[in-house]
Amino acid sequence: MRRGLIAATGVVAMLASVAACGSGSGSSGGDDKTLTVWFMDGSNPAQWTKDVTAEFEKKTGAKLKIEVQKWNGIQQKLTTALSEANPPDVIELGNTQTAAYAASEGLADLGEFKKELGGDQWLESLNKPAVHNGKQYAAPWFALNRVVVYNKKIWADAGVTETPKTREDFFKALDKIKETGKEPLYLPGQNWYVLNGLTVEKGVDLVKKDGAKWVSNLDDPKVGEAMEIYRKFQSYSQAPKDKDEKLPDQGTVFAKGNVGAFIGMGWEAAGAIKANPAIEKEIGYFTIPGETADKPAGVFLGGSNLAIAAGSKKQELAREFLKIALSDTFEGRLAKEAGVIPNKEALKGNLKGHAAAEAAAPAVPFGGTTPLIPEWAAVENEPNPIKGYMTAVLNGQSPADAAKAVEGEINKRLAQKQ
Structure with a gap:
């Protein structure tokens, strides 16, 4: 699992x-x-x-x-x-x-x-x-699936009165929060299920067939486009570029009251409330916006x-x-x-x-999963090479070069006997 x-x-x-x-x-x-x-x-x-x-x-x-x-x-x-x-x-x-x-x-x-x-x-x-x-x-x-969990007070103090309906609106809201000195978005660099949702939105899979075998498709330009969107989101965050969504726990970070939002499961808000009960009244949720108002972002x-x-x-x-x-x-x-x-x-x-489920539901018809092949499980075993790819891109490497650096390891894992 x-x-x-x-x-x-x-x-x-x-x-x-x-x-x-x-x-x-x-x-x-x-x-x-x-x-x-x-x-x-x-x-x-x-x-x-x-x-x-x-x-x-x-x-x-x-x-x-x-x-x-x-x-x-x-x-x-x-x-x-x-x-x-x-x-x-x-x-x-x-x-x-x-x-x-x-x-x-x-x-x-x-x-x-x-x-x-x-x-x-x-x-x-x-x-x-x-x-x-x-x-x-x-x-x-x-x-x-994941939603945006946000701090209503921080957003209101930044002058953001409506939840964004498009990705560009989301970026503009994060810009306004940044001006207040708060951290706009907490997004660890290796939150790769968020990236997976963006690849689903781009209509591209992470693997492809090469004859009778499965191989990495990380070098597909559409995967690179998804990673560039992720890179922009992550630029609003002070979270480590080499950690995933649980290190540290997003809810615990959010509970401190200095973060405008995070992208995560609705239940993670419970962790924030446990750490800081006073924050419960400030928590809101909205669907992760897509490129246009009529279609939410892709989600895992x-x-x-x-x-x-x-x-x-x-x-x-x-x-x-x-x-x-x-x-x-x-x-x-x-x-x-x-x-x-x-x-x-x-x-x-x-x-x-x-509330969290109501925010999650609109994205479900546009969601997807990791590759549905038996061979895929080995790719996600730690250290997950896709996480390394993400960190490399966030540190300035091009998506194409970062993909090339890990494709050998991905292909090796895909070739393992199940």
Whole structure:
């Protein structure tokens, strides 16, 4: 599981308690009347879980056994579980993980049942990571993405009375804040998920096919254009050019009251409030602006999919569970209870009252992810070469030269046997 997705799913843990109906380990075993579901820590709110369980058991007559898993070490644990004779029947997967498990034939093909699951209404940007080689191996469950978290007092003191609707408006607002002596924007130089969103906006991927293999596409001019936008944003920040978004924690920095804004997950504001409760009344959120007012900036869509293990002996029961969990009733309630982006446009009204989620939602149709190939996971392992590329550009190197310096390492990682 990649760190950006861990951050995405972590919001639910902050907003709602988790109901655990199992030990967090083990498998479905041989009980034909019990369906085992693995959720990740922080993903299934308590009341939602209770009600889904009751509905499933009432409808099917079977029992539901929920086991909550920790993110740390989950990839190896899932790999092992899916290869066993009695795997968990239904599993939650990080959206960028799904391709790897589909490629290993660990997931059941849901294509025949997509319509029954409501798939004809799923948001395309959320469903894309659930598809591998043209086949539907999972169902999109929820997503989260970055927004601008800002200090309303600092903006008002700078004479900025409206939240910006275009990127140029955003830069002008940051210029005004700079004149007041405050730090306009806190943006560490290696916040590469923000860069990934900008490459999505440019319509360019970070990899390309070279014959039968995947290779780096970091030298594409459009990637360079995205990096130049990032460089301008970062020029308003005093944050280190060689650190990522968690070093130090953005919320902690923001809590000091000297920063106009940061680009991050809405839940990071909770960290600021914990560090400085007085700042809560000053916090606002808005969608990251794009080039024009009618289209927000591209964003990285972190989130989760639900899948059925190919080796599950309870395929029919598993599909019944998905039909219930993904129904408009429970998908809408998940959004309302946890403030996560639902998988259908028609359900976004359930986000009312979740200010960060309301700000995030407009960008979802224009969002995307890292490359959806099994080989990609190795690229993000630390030290992530893309972070080195970003720091080099921020220190004055051209995007083309910086890309050339790391492409060998990226290609080496892409060639690793999965």
